[in-house]
Amino acid sequence: MEEKDQYIIRQETMALLPCDAEDGSLKTFVVEENKTILIAKTPFEIIRDSCNYFGVTYSGRKKGAVAMGYKSMPPICICSELGIYFFPLMSELHRNCIWLAHPHCRNYTETDNGVLVHLTHGYKIRIPVNLNVFKAKVHRTAQYSYQMLGRVSQFRSAGYGSAVSEEQSASRLMVNERGTYYID
Template sequence: MTEIILDHYEINKATSALLPAYHNDYQTTVWEEDQRYYVKKTPLQLIKEACLEGGADYNGRRAAVTHKTGVNSKVPIPVLPHEQIYAFPTHSPKLYECHWLFYHHIKSIHRHPDAPSHTIITFIDSKELLLHVSYYTIEKQLQRTSYCMTRFTHYPSFS
């Protein structure tokens, strides 16, 4: 498979994960349903740019989620809420090893059978990602993101 290295990448409905890359030519590996891209910007830079494209800055979205949910750390982000694109970090976004996973692409999570500190993420396209993050942490992040989505979905009012 040819490496496609991009200066810029726009998060979209096909984006399933942003992985930090330990490479000289790029800083992020983007997983899409049927494609991999390699981007010169960091995962957090891509998240911040997508938030701005969606009409608000990252810090504003983060503050709104904290206000509505009470979550203060590893805050899920409504990246493009009008398109139902929500992402959550696996670690503090300040840490280099932070991966960003996109909620609607996750099919299941499983404990690694031999390493309790690892979790296997299965995406809806059946691809798997092994993360050095506990099952509990990923499960908690999924629950937080689900709650965040509920709080940011606008239902018609019944009056």
């Protein structure tokens, strides 16, 4: 199995699973679409570092989700442009916290001691959580990602450098002697 010191979440990242190392430290099994990698960081550190990589802080992402009404253990948008949304199955600081990528959760079934999560590419993970709790987390992450998409899409433009209309070209912004602007 491949081992690394660093890891940045990408679209093919499906799950972050905590793993006890022989020395007692906590590492992470990163489950990707076609492989599993052992990373010498905790799942939370990978989430935090990935947020930072994409230009935001984990704290900022969490505060944003809370401001949108997702108060307890909110889903986290790692990168809205790439559609990467993860949700924790318990408090993010808990040693056994599992993080799942919402876009990869295809189905789930109840088992005797938890839930069997069916991910993309036929991968299955058994997780020790109540089915109703899991359903609620999946549904609220779907709602959160839908709300984020709606908020972002209303501000998307057709593109930079598009043709200027006659009305726009007729009016020119000019600087006056005080350093403020007026329309000519």
